[in-house]
Amino acid sequence: MPRPLKILLMSTLYPSAARPVHGIFVETRLRELLGSGEVEARVIAPVPWFPFAGARFGEYGRYAATPRHERRNGIDVSHPRYFLPPRVGMNLAPHTLARAFLGEARHLAAEGFVPDVIDAHYYYPDGVAAGIAAARLGRPFVVTARGTDVNLIPDYPYPRQLILATAAQARASIGVCQALSDRLAELGADRCRLRTFRNGVDLERFSPVARTEARRHLGIADDGPALVSVGHLVERKGHHLAVDAMRQLPADTRLYVIGEGEERPALERQIRQHGLETRVRLVGAVANTELKWWYSAADATVLCSSREGWANVLLESMACGTPVVATDIWGTPEVVSSPAAGRLMAARTADALCAGWAALRAEPPAREATRRHAEGFSWDATTRAQLALFREIADA
Structure with missing residues (x-):
């Protein structure tokens, strides 16, 4: 058996004790991948910095209540903070987020976890930030597009520029449906680097009841x-x-x-x-x-x-x-x-x-x-496709 691949997932779309259903689809895909027995994984899921926890502060209160580190479903998850200022946050977010990714990734490397592949989810700002961090770390990365990140955000010139630069740098860009892969190609991404890995459904968790x-x-x-x-x-x-x-x-x-x-x-x-x-x-x-x-x-x-x-x-x-x-x-x-x-x-x-x-x-x-x-939409095909892609990247 080949050695387990080391995957470092980077995304703000990941659940936490404070927001248990946030980005659960990202967690599910990773859990299915881990179920293959061929992967080790760590997760860096930053949240915006905010000083006060509590329900009266709404979503920002939940950011503050998010633990710095936790273990969810057997997966070690880090939640470093990043600065997200109002109004100008869209343009600054990739850079402040990259700093959070980079600091935590270096900490994991010091502990002995050096990833074969960085797996980023949501193209902007997460994928762009992961690309910046990956370049500093000298590690290959892929980015998964999930919707508004390529359908709406590229309407803004600066984010569009960064998305296309990241797509050119990434070993692969993944769409969760063919429509998103086609959209990336329309924006100017190289079709040879595009993949479509559809989300599956947990057929055991979701089963009919009378x-x-x-x-x-x-x-x-x-x-x-x-x-x-x-x-x-x-x-x-x-x-x-x-x-x-x-x-x-x-x-x-x-x-x-x-x-x-x-x-x-x-x-x-x-x-x-x-x-x-x-x-x-x-x-x-x-x-x-x-x-x-x-x-x-x-x-x-x-x-x-x-x-x-x-x-x-x-x-x-x-x-x-x-x-x-x-x-x-x-x-x-x-x-x-x-x-x-x-x-x-x-x-x-x-x-x-x-x-x-x-x-x-x-x-x-x-x-x-x-x-x-x-x-017809089980996770098996997506898991096999991810393993093949990540093995290809690691071997290269």
Whole structure:
């Protein structure tokens, strides 16, 4: 057997004790890679510096509460601080972040952990910063693009310049869907260095439960259709469109919104304004390990996002046998690619959501068929592809 590869993951997108669901998709991909038994890994996941912990400071309070070091699911994770000033933070972040990456990486090297490959996630500022650190350390690196980092941020000239310079320096750039790899090529990245490694789904964690049993477990009504909308309560996730659609749907239809975030007060006002208190429930944050009950209890998962690189909630829902209704954006058509998966909305509107739900209700797929669709997205192929790429880079 070849010796284990040493992988150093660098990204601000990684969970912590203070933010347990933040960037969980990055952690999941790493855990699947470690499950191969062919890799050793460490994680450097910086957070912006802030002096005061506490709920009253919102997200910044959670930054301050993040431990400097922790062990999550058997993985050693460091959370150094970096300076992120307001207003000018976008342009400075790659440089202050690189300093945090570099200091912690040198500390790990002194302890004997010298990586074969640096694995960076999110192109800007994380991937750019990792590239700066990798050059100083003399180590090869790859960057994974995940959505807005290549679809929106390159609209700004300075970040675009740095992204393209980093893509030229990286041994490979990875898109979590083909649409993101194509976007990198459109920006000017060398297609020969582009890879597409799609996120998979944990088919054991997300498995079907009988709908009646799931509703009983959750203590929710079992006398009508139920929809779930899962994700942070921010505008881009489109929960407000799902709430608005409830005004047109039959009175026995219920909506459960799962997540927390800055839009909660606005959603509460919207629900009161339209008299939907008995039909729409803001559930709050739910642990990833408990989401299968909500997916299984629902007749469909709705996702009205304005942008998604690769929406993990869609595959999680399908793995539980529940089809989806989702906006037709970026990588989503690659996930919702058959009638068994669900329906794509014609537009990002409440009307289009209602139309998509009506089409799904008219021809509902068997739960077994929806589950089989999800089974085509296991982590195995992505793990094998990562191992092959990292071995190739290490051998070179």
